[in-house]
Amino acid sequence: MASLITCPHCGVRPKEEFSIRGDAGPLRPQPEAKFAAWDAYVHLRGNVRGVMDEHWQHVGGCRRWLVVRRDTLSHDVHDVTDAAEFARARAAKPASKAGKPAKGRAQS
Numbered sequence: 001m002a003s004l005i006t007c008p009h010c011g012v013r014p015k016e017e018f019s020i021r022g023d024a025g026p027l028r029p030q031p032e033a034k035f036a037a038w039d040a041y042v043h044l045r046g047n048v049r050g051v052m053d054e055h056w057q058h059v060g061g062c063r064r065w066l067v068v069r070r071d072t073l074s075h076d077v078h079d080v081t082d083a084a085e086f087a088r089a090r091a092a093k094p095a096s097k098a099g100k101p102a103k104g105r106a107q108s
Contacts, residue, residue, distance in 0.1 A: 003015040003075060003077070004077075005017075005018055005056070005066075005068060005077055005080060006077075006080050007058050007061060007062065007064075007066065007080065008066070008080060008081065008082050009058070009061070009062040009064055009082070010058065010061040010062050013058070013060070013061060016060070017058060017059065017060030017061055018056045018057065018058055018059065018060070018066075018068075019056065019057045019059045020054060020055070020056050021054070021055035021056065021057065021065075022045065022054060022055060023045050023046070023048075023052065023053070023054060023055075024052075024053040024054055024055045024067045024083075024086065025046075025052070025053060026041055026045070027041075027090075028041060029041050048072055049072060049073055050071060050072060050073060051069060051070070051071050051072075051078060052069070052070065052072060053067050053068070053069050053086070054067070054068050054069075054070055055067060055068075055083060056068045064082060064083070065082075065083035065084075066080055066081065066082060066083055067080070067081045067082075067083050067086040068080050069081075
């Protein structure tokens with residue numbers, strides 16, 4: 001049975017139409033941040049075993065960037081959100097919560 005992802009723009013599609021970029025959790029440091037913050041942002045990622053948010057692009061369809069909440073152990077897809085909506089929602093959260101990494105993610 002094929003793995004399916006429900007694109008918010010195109011509907012249910014096979015996962016082969018998508019390309020994965022990686023973890024959607026890390027927050028980009030401010031331009032004036034110290035080297036250690038940028039090093040952690042670019043190079044350090046938690047290897048989550050379980051549910052995490054990932055950036056995916058629908059390359060075989062609308063070409064939009066999406067955030068897919070997926071279980072890395074079972075590969076079950078739990079939720080799909082347009083990446084722009086995800087970013088707006090994350091920016092609207094209070095600063096104390098927006099900068100806090102999710103459980104299992106490396107802190108930077």
